[in-house]
Amino acid sequence: MGHNKGRVSEIRLETGRHMEVRIACPAGAIPSAGQYLLASDLDNLDNVLGIPLFAVEKYQHGFWATPQYPVAWTPGTTLDLVGPLGHGFDLPHNLQRLGLVALGETVSRLMPMVHLTAQAQGGMTLFTDLALPLLPTALEIYPLASLKEALDWPDFMALDVPLTRMVELRDVLGLSYGTGLPYPAQVLVTTPIPCAGMAQCGACAVPSRRGWKLVCEDGPVFELNSLKW
DSSP, rough: OOEEEEEEEEEEEETTTEEEEEOOOOHHHHHHHHTEEEETTTTTTTTTOOEEEEEEEEEEEEHHHSSSSOOOOOTTTEEEEEEEEBBBOOOTOOOEEEEEEESSSSSGHHHHHHHHHTTTTTTEEEOOOSSOOOOTTTTTOOOOOTGGTTTTOEEEEEEEEEOOOOOOOOHHHHOTTTTOHHHHEEEHHHOTTOOOOOOOTTTTTEHHHHHHHEEHHHBBBEEEHHHHO
16 A cells, blocks of 8 residues: 655536546556545644545646545645555456446546547447536547447446446346346446545445455455446
């Protein structure tokens, strides 16, 4: 587990009034797609719990982070960064057609894979009903309602799904109970992770085929078929 210092260098308002923060930090502190950092304001010692942050996009000396951050953070705020933590997405080396599904409050946590796949000139399609930021032209966008008809197009699927909406996933995909996708799929399960694995408090437990797993430690990215959904 890494331990670094970072600094808030910029704040931006994305589409849908979603705020993102730019953090200057060492390259080794930047989480990969699906991993997270635990960030704490070094100037506010009353903040006992850190804020889990996911990477949206890397830049030369840091990364853009999501989701919401404390309003007390302003450009110049010094941060204590613990991580990267958890397991991220593991894209196949021979990936040709990447399917992305966003059911949460933002598409931002899936964006690191878009940038990687765009550089590799692979086909990409995002299925979501969320408001969208500026996106690469190589990424095709479709509403969630069209996902069932396009389910045989990807050769790998990455999903961002709140834990509370996992029960809806079969309906969204149009799959009956007991059937799965015909290709590998991984899901980033989003839920509050107050202890970030440091206390194993169980607040982020998710049911799997082999008992309960912790999103903060065993995830936040899981093989879709390893979970009960």
